[in-house]
Amino acid sequence: MRPSPARLLNILVPVKRAVDYAVKIRVNPQQTGIDTNVKHSMNPFDEIAVEEAVRLREKLKSSIESIKLVSIGPSKCSETLRTGLAMGADSAIHIETPDSAPAPEPLGVAKALRQIIAKQEGGIDIVILGKQAIDDDAGQTGQMLAGLLGWSQATFASKVDIDVEKKVATVLREIDGGSEEIRCRLPVIITTDLRWALAELSRSEPRYASLPNIMKAKKKPIEKLTPEQLGVDLTPRLQTIKVSEPPKRVGGAKVENVDQLIEKLKEAGFTAA
Amino acid sequence: MLRTRIAVASRAFARGYATAKPPHALVFLEHRAGVIDSGSLSALTAAQQLGGELTGLVLGAPDEVKAVAEEAQKLKGVNTILHSASPQYATPLPEVVTPLLEKLLSDSSPFTHLVSAHSSSAKSILPRVAARLDVPAVSDITSVQYDAPSGETTFVRPIYAGNAISTVVASSDIPLKVFTVRSTAFAAAVPADAKAELKLVDPVEINDVSTTHIKTSLTKSDRPELGVASRIVSGGRALKNAETFEKTLYPLADVLGAAVGASRAAVDAGYADNSLQVGQTGKVVAPELYIAVGISGAIQHLAGMKDSKMIVAINKDADAPIFQVADAGLVADLFEAVPELTEKLKSA
Numbered sequence: 001m002r003p004s005p006a007r008l009l010n011i012l013v014p015v016k017r018a019v020d021y022a023v024k025i026r027v028n029p030q031q032t033g034i035d036t037n038v039k040h041s042m043n044p045f046d047e048i049a050v051e052e053a054v055r056l057r058e059k060l061k062s063s064i065e066s067i068k069l070v071s072i073g074p075s076k077c078s079e080t081l082r083t084g085l086a087m088g089a090d091s092a093i094h095i096e097t098p099d100s101a102p103a104p105e106p107l108g109v110a111k112a113l114r115q116i117i118a119k120q121e122g123g124i125d126i127v128i129l130g131k132q133a134i135d136d137d138a139g140q141t142g143q144m145l146a147g148l149l150g151w152s153q154a155t156f157a158s159k160v161d162i163d164v165e166k167k168v169a170t171v172l173r174e175i176d177g178g179s180e181e182i183r184c185r186l187p188v189i190i191t192t193d194l195r196w197a198l199a200e201l202s203r204s205e206p207r208y209a210s211l212p213n214i215m216k217a218k219k220k221p222i223e224k225l226t227p228e229q230l231g232v233d234l235t236p237r238l239q240t241i242k243v244s245e246p247p248k249r250v251g252g253a254k255v256e257n258v259d260q261l262i263e264k265l266k267e268a269g270f271t272a273a
Numbered sequence: 274m275l276r277t278r279i280a281v282a283s284r285a286f287a288r289g290y291a292t293a294k295p296p297h298a299l300v301f302l303e304h305r306a307g308v309i310d311s312g313s314l315s316a317l318t319a320a321q322q323l324g325g326e327l328t329g330l331v332l333g334a335p336d337e338v339k340a341v342a343e344e345a346q347k348l349k350g351v352n353t354i355l356h357s358a359s360p361q362y363a364t365p366l367p368e369v370v371t372p373l374l375e376k377l378l379s380d381s382s383p384f385t386h387l388v389s390a391h392s393s394s395a396k397s398i399l400p401r402v403a404a405r406l407d408v409p410a411v412s413d414i415t416s417v418q419y420d421a422p423s424g425e426t427t428f429v430r431p432i433y434a435g436n437a438i439s440t441v442v443a444s445s446d447i448p449l450k451v452f453t454v455r456s457t458a459f460a461a462a463v464p465a466d467a468k469a470e471l472k473l474v475d476p477v478e479i480n481d482v483s484t485t486h487i488k489t490s491l492t493k494s495d496r497p498e499l500g501v502a503s504r505i506v507s508g509g510r511a512l513k514n515a516e517t518f519e520k521t522l523y524p525l526a527d528v529l530g531a532a533v534g535a536s537r538a539a540v541d542a543g544y545a546d547n548s549l550q551v552g553q554t555g556k557v558v559a560p561e562l563y564i565a566v567g568i569s570g571a572i573q574h575l576a577g578m579k580d581s582k583m584i585v586a587i588n589k590d591a592d593a594p595i596f597q598v599a600d601a602g603l604v605a606d607l608f609e610a611v612p613e614l615t616e617k618l619k620s621a
Contacts, residue, residue, distance in 0.1 A: 021572075021573070138412045147402065152484045155393075155396070158547070174548075176500070181487040181489075182486055238411065239442045240439055240440070241440050244437070251597050251599045257603070264601045271618070273529055
């Protein structure tokens with residue numbers, strides 16, 4: 001018998017719509033959350049995830065069968081998905097939640113993603129997520145998904161090489177004090193650090209979607225699902241009782257010259273060690 | 274197993290309500306080269322604030338675990354140290370460590386809280402464990418409080434890069450509260466006279482692990498470690514290149530005995546190593562003295578340093594946001610001001 005040809009790889013990239021990273025956020029007067037009537041965009045770490053999925057396909061050519069996006073949230077998440085489609089993903093799934101629904105927790109999101117993965121006929125070989133969302137700053141979803149599925153996980157990835165034949169990923173991870181190299185058997189969950197760079201590229205910076213690609217993205221399919229259809233409950237289990245402003249620093253004191261600066265440092269007890 | 278049950282029963286009198294288990298935290302203690310990480314020591318202090326029993330967990334290769342466990346045993350407030358050795362624990366991969374934690378924390382366990390530092394290793398492990406046990410996790414907390422009558426645990430944590438502070442409650446319905454601790458918000462636990470009980474735990478050996486460790490590369494430095502340094506000199510994009518970065522900042526850092534940090538712009542531009550990055554996506558620091566040189570003070574950078582005791586900013590741009598948080602700001606060309614500051618500090 002001839003060996004069957006290696007199956008092509010399918011990539012899933014979960015993305016989150018979040019308040020734009022450059023926005024100075026404001027806590028609402030009721031102290032229940034922040035004013036969300038501001039510019040939103042794709043979570044920057046997820047942007048890198050999409051970008052790297054597209055670059056993987058450019059590098060591995062026909063070994064990648066599909067790049068699918070998924071986002072969970074209110075109707076406006078479809079805009080985020082369109083952005084990702086314009087960057088080069090093939091199709092998307094939108095798990096739509098009511099605008100009034102509280103933001104799901106990472107565990108709920110991970111469970112929904114598990115269901116999505118189970119539904120994919122061709123299977124999923126690689127899931128690429130951002131290492132954290134810049135709104136809740138939790139940094140848990142990828143690891144939770146890996147735990148639920150019992151898959152390999154490679155968090156804070158800064159370099160990824162996929163061996164399609166052997167079905168392994170060699171990943172360089174950013175760790176406290178340096179870096180670490182690991183080898184994961186596919187299927188694998190990867191979370192992106194800011195500096196994920198494929199070997200031939202010095203640095204990872206997400207591409208801007210061009211106008212033709214934005215037009216093309218409008219024709220790409222977005223499948224809509226509800227949490228109920230997936231059989232997942234996205235109700236948060238932790239109760240947020242208050243969101244407040246951080247204590248204000250009273251800064252702004254300026255000095256005229258280096259001597260005055262040294263004087264100030266001395267007053268505070270800082271001298272040469 | 275039986276012994277654990279008796280221990281639990283003998284503590285029963287301390288319960289406020291029959292339904293709520295008394296708090297008992299399992300603290301995941303990390304170590305490197307035989308020394309317990311300072312972040313783990315802060316996590317211990319945070320766990321102590323639950324007001325219940327405290328158990329530490331030390332994992333590692335067979336030749337290192339015993340010494341670390343004995344060091345951990347002397348820490349103040351710790352009742353028990355669990356230790357487990359296996360060649361597989363030499364580099365604690367989440368895939369390898371999770372089954373052991375799952376076993377320790379499964380239904381019949383006495384533990385109500387699983388605690389660790391918000392370190393890169395624990396950040397990878399704890400959410401995986403939480404998902405296996407079907408409980409949510411709380412990241413990077415700056416305050417924790419346990420309410421005995423209700424069995425509720427209240428956490429405070431920064432969100433939106435520290436621009437908002439969220440207070441969340443985990444009710445007693447959640448059997449295990451999993452959380453990671455922001456080290457700069459808690460003092461490190463110190464050694465005491467008492468000695469905690471040592472208990473050996475069998476490792477859960479995993480055959481055919483899906484992930485293997487290949488190598489670790491650590492950035493070597495004679496300077497204090499960024500995460501725990503009491504003084505930090507940090508540079509931004511204005512430092513021009515890696516050579517100027519070193520030439521300008523290192524002498525000042527040396528005079529002050531300070532660690533060197535960098536903004537994301539400086540790291541992205543290749544002036545400094547990734548591991549030096551201070552900010553939302555890098556290290557969160559809170560030293561006694563933070564000197565920001567040529568750093569404008571973007572939201573993401575401020576998130577990583579605004580809890581420093583004294584902030585000094587040196588920047589050419591008088592309107593740079595960093596001056597809004599600086600206790601002492603000097604509007605000057607850093608290439609003149611920093612060498613002058615270094616020389617004058619030296620001779621003072």
